[in-house]
Amino acid sequence: MRAVVQRVSRASVAVEGRTVGEIGAGLLMLLAVGPDDTEREARVLADKVLGLRIFGDDAGRMNLSVLEVAGSVLVVSQFTLLADARKGRRPSFAAAAPPEIAEPLVASLCSMLGDGGVTVATGRFGAMMEVALVNDGPVTLVLDVVDGKVR
Numbered sequence: 364m365r366a367v368v369q370r371v372s373r374a375s376v377a378v379e380g381r382t383v384g385e386i387g388a389g390l391l392m393l394l395a396v397g398p399d400d401t402e403r404e405a406r407v408l409a410d411k412v413l414g415l416r417i418f419g420d421d422a423g424r425m426n427l428s429v430l431e432v433a434g435s436v437l438v439v440s441q442f443t444l445l446a447d448a449r450k451g452r453r454p455s456f457a458a459a460a461p462p463e464i465a466e467p468l469v470a471s472l473c474s475m476l477g478d479g480g481v482t483v484a485t486g487r488f489g490a491m492m493e494v495a496l497v498n499d500g501p502v503t504l505v506l507d508v509v510d511g512k513v514r
Contacts, residue, residue, distance in 0.1 A: 364394065364397060364404045364405065364408050364468075364472075364506075364507070364508040365395045365444045365445055365505070365508075366392050366393065366394050366395070366408060366412070366444075366505070366506045366508075367392070367441075367444060367503065367504070367505055367506075368390055368391070368412060368503070368504045368505075368506060369390065369391045369392075369393075369496060369498050369501070369502065369503045369504075370389075370390060370417055370418065370498070370499045370501075370502035370503075371386070371388070371389060371390065371391045371437075371496045371497055371499055372388055372498075372499045373385070373386065373387050373388070373496070373497050374389075374391040374494070374496035374497070375437070375495050375496075376437065376484075376485075376486040376487075376493065376494050377492065377493045377495075378490045378491070378492055378493075383485070383486060383487050383492075384439075384484035384485050384486055385437070385484055386434075386437045386482070387434075387435060388432065388434050388435070388499070389429055389432075389435035389436055389481070390412065390415075390429050390434060390435075390436045391437045391439070391494070391496050392412065392436055392438045393439050393441040393494075394439065394440055394441060394444075394472065395441055395442050395443070395444035395445045395459060396440075396442070396459070396464065396465035396469060397459065397460055398460040398461070398464060400460060400464070400468055402468070402471060403511045404468075404508040404511060405468050405471050405472040405475060406475060407508050407511055408472060408506065408508045408513070409472055409476050409479060410475075410479075411506060411513050412429070412436065412476065412506075413428060413429065413430055413480070414428050414430075415428055415429070415504070416428055417502050418431070418432045425502070429481055430479070430480050430481060434481065435481055435482040435483065435484065436476050436481050436482070436483050436484070437483075437484045437485070437486075438469065438473050438476070438485050438486070439485070439492060439494055440465065440466075440469045440486060440488050440489075442456060442459035442460075442465065443456065443459075445459045446458075462488070462489060465488075466488045469485075469488060470488075
């Protein structure tokens with residue numbers, strides 16, 4: 364699994380001009396699932412995201428998690444994060460899981476985040492989406508979870 368996690372003041376996702384998910388302050392997570400990813404990787408990623416201390420405390424230091432600031436998480440599935448553009452000009456997406464593997468894992472990760480105590484909003488799996496955000500900081504992290512470990 365690969366996730367790009369951005370601290371946001373607000374974020375939303377629309378499909379065909381209609382907003383399908385939106386949050387105020389919190390995290391926007393763009394998420395890609397690989398063919399070998401399992402519930403184990405989803406759990407590791409959910410735990411990491413819930414515990415990341417990337418929000419400012421009273422002294423302005425990044426010392427608080429999304430849970431501690433009562434933030435939300437907007438999860439948007441984005442298989443293109445696993446693109447391989449090393450050869451030629453057309454990226455290969457062979458490293459991305461097929462929808463029958465990816466969609467249930469995205470849903471599972473969202474459930475894990477919600478069970479962990481945050482409000483979760485989502486895009487629509489497989490749809491052409493328009494994502495809007497106000498990046499707060501900016502703070503952007505790339506998290507790779509391989510074999511149950513964050514790299």
